[in-house]
Amino acid sequence: MASFLNSSIGKKFLMSLSGLFLITFLLVHLVVNSMILFDPSGALFNNVAHFMGTNPIIRVVEPVLAIGFILHILYACILTLKNQWVRPVGYDKQHSGNSSTWASRNMFVLGALILIFLVIHISNFFWKIKFTGSELLDNGGVNGVENVYLLVTTLFINWWWIDIVYVIGTVVLGLHLTHAFWSAFQTLGLSDNRWRKRLVIAGWVYTILVAGGFALIPLWVKISSMIN
Ligand code: HEM
Helix, strand or coil: CHHHHHCHHHHHHHHHHHHHHHHHHHHHHHHHHCHHHHCCCCHHHHHHHHHHHHCHHHHHHHHHHHHHHHHHHHHHHHHHHHHHHHCCCCHHHHCCCCCCCHHHHCHHHHHHHHHHHHHHHHHHCHHHHHHHCCHHHHCCCECCECCHHHHHHHHHHHCHHHHHHHHHHHHHHHHHHHHHHHHHHHHCCCCCHHHHHHHHHHHHHHHHHHHHHHHHHHHHHHHHHHHC
């Protein structure tokens, strides 16, 4: 087992497993965040966010999510450095016109940009909710439910450049996902020639839904505040 996980195939296997876990997390995260769009009073989003934050199952999944992220990033670095070492000229650059896509050739750079986005994102919300607190969270919270809606919407309304960072972040995430989705299934041995086409299409549908959905939220919040 240890020798499998130390091999390149084993590392790719773990990257794919952690990647599929992150893909599932993103869908759940989007469903929760989309509540911002449906109730301008914020009560719906606050209650769902509170349920997610206090639910014992989610509390167990949170550290697993963190470990998933760390493994995914660590193995991406190890595999990329190893590939550079073996092929310093860059196989993909030599074959850049062939069947590989731009996204597939730039997965490491796209991943690094997503990491930068995540650091900004975690400091915007998660860090304040879990560690530092914010007067916005206490403003209008009912029965111990924090006003996360006010924290999120105040940021998106007051700082237009943050909206742009979120839109760019989700476009980069989308590019990463177009390749990651089917590639993860392929690495886990769950794809053949017939299934690959279907998985590529499913990957595009998932990407447009997830990246489009996340990009819509800051734009929606900002534009509605300008209209009302
Ligand atoms: C408009 C888009 C987004 C909004 C409004 C949003 C909102 C939030 C909020 C409020 C939290 C804190 C939840 C809590 O602790 O109660 C959070 C956490 C988090 N977000 Fe986002 N998010 C967005 C997009 C994204 C994207 C695109 C990613 C991934 C690339 C992401 C990854 C995470 C992670 C990993 C956490 C920490 C784990 C967690 O609390 O569930 N988010 N987000």
